[in-house]
Amino acid sequence: xxxxxxxxxxxxxxxxxxxxxxxxxxxxxxxxxxxxxxxxxxxxxxxxxxxxxxxxxxxxxxxxxxxxxxxxxxxxxxxxxxxxxxxxxxxxxxxxxxxxxxxxxxxxxxxxxxxxxxxxxxxxxxxxxxxxxxxxxxxxxxxxxxxxxxxxxxxxxxxxxxxxxxxxxxxxxxxxxxxxxxxxxxxxxxxxxxxxxxxxxxxxxxxxxxxxxxxxxxxxxx
Numbered sequence: 081x082x083x084x085x086x087x088x089x090x091x092x093x094x095x096x097x098x099x100x101x102x103x104x105x106x107x108x109x110x111x112x113x114x115x116x117x118x119x120x121x122x123x124x125x126x127x128x129x130x131x132x133x134x135x136x137x138x139x140x141x142x143x144x145x146x147x148x149x150x151x152x153x154x155x156x157x158x159x160x161x162x163x164x165x166x167x168x169x170x171x172x173x174x175x176x177x178x179x180x181x182x183x184x185x186x187x188x189x190x191x192x193x194x195x196x197x198x199x200x201x202x203x204x205x206x207x208x209x210x211x212x213x214x215x216x217x218x219x220x221x222x223x224x225x226x227x228x229x230x231x232x233x234x235x236x237x238x239x240x241x242x243x244x245x246x247x248x249x250x251x252x253x254x255x256x257x258x259x260x261x262x263x264x265x266x267x268x269x270x271x272x273x274x275x276x277x278x279x280x281x282x283x284x285x286x287x288x289x290x291x292x293x294x295x296x297x298x299x300x301x302x
Contacts, residue, residue: 081252082274083113083139083262084245086154086185086211086236091116091124092145093302095240099128102245103140109246112255113139113262115236117154119302120147120164141259145185146171147302151194154183154208154234157263168194168202181263183234186211187225188218191290192302196221200229206266209273210235212248216277232266235273241285248275 087102088095099116106114116125122144132140146153147164148171155162155171157180162171168184175182183206186192187199199207209223210233226233239245251272256262265271 081112081255082110082249083115083141083252084111084237084239084248085115085141085143085156085183085234085250086117086145086208086248087114087239087245088145089116089118089124089128091121092118092240094119097240097242099124100131101242102239103128103132103138105242105245107135107138111246111249112137113141114245115141115143115154115156117143117145117236119145120161122158122161139257139259139262141262142180146175147192148194150198151187151189152185152192153194153202154185156181156183156266157259168198172202172204181206181266183208183266184222186214186218186222186238188221189214193218196225199225204231206232206234208236209233210248210275210277211238212236212244212276213238213240213278213282215283219277230269232269233271233273234266235275237275244282246275248273248277 089099118124129140148168155175172182184199207226235248237247
């Protein structure tokens with residue numbers, strides 16, 4: 081079972097993708113599911129879930145990417161939005177209190193990663209170890225950190241453009257139809273990852289976009 085566990089719709093300030101477009105593209109790629117992980121917003125995920133109800137062989141996971149004081153945290157299975165700007169540890173606790181799974185997003189990314197210390201101190205059960213918008217060295221360091229701390233592993237495209245969807249994915253050992261079962265598989269470390277890190281061509285699009293948006297926001301992170 082292959083799922084893109086990190087995508088962004090137009091409910092994120094840095095993406096224009098309609099949530100329905102993300103689901104359609106994922107199905108075109110024969111993926112089994114997707115998580116819409118918008119920045120500090122859950123409406124995109126809700127729209128995708130409503131659209132995907134017609135498909136019995138496709139799962140959309142409730143999700144969000146929360147901007148903490150230290151960097152970004154992915155929350156899967158959340159039902160309520162979590163305030164931005166909290167510490168990573170408190171953010172993890174709030175996700176878990178909702179019955180969700182907290183994942184350290186691209187821990188070593190310069191712009192928005194938590195960094196090693198905050199990642200370890202927040203006691204995540206799962207790390208994102210393959211992010212298609214992160215350079216290979218950052219993903220490799222995240223993978224080594226996951227091994228060192230015996231955590232689960234996820235992969236995702238972090239797609240903001242339609243051609244980025246599915247470039248990196250999470251692979252489950254068995255086919256699961258329910259969100260709760262998928263989240264349990266993350267906790268139980270029954271996942272692997274496949275796909276690509278950010279290459280030279282993607283970097284040429286990624287860096288100017290990020291720098292331009294950063295300047296537009298008054299040099300503040302999302």
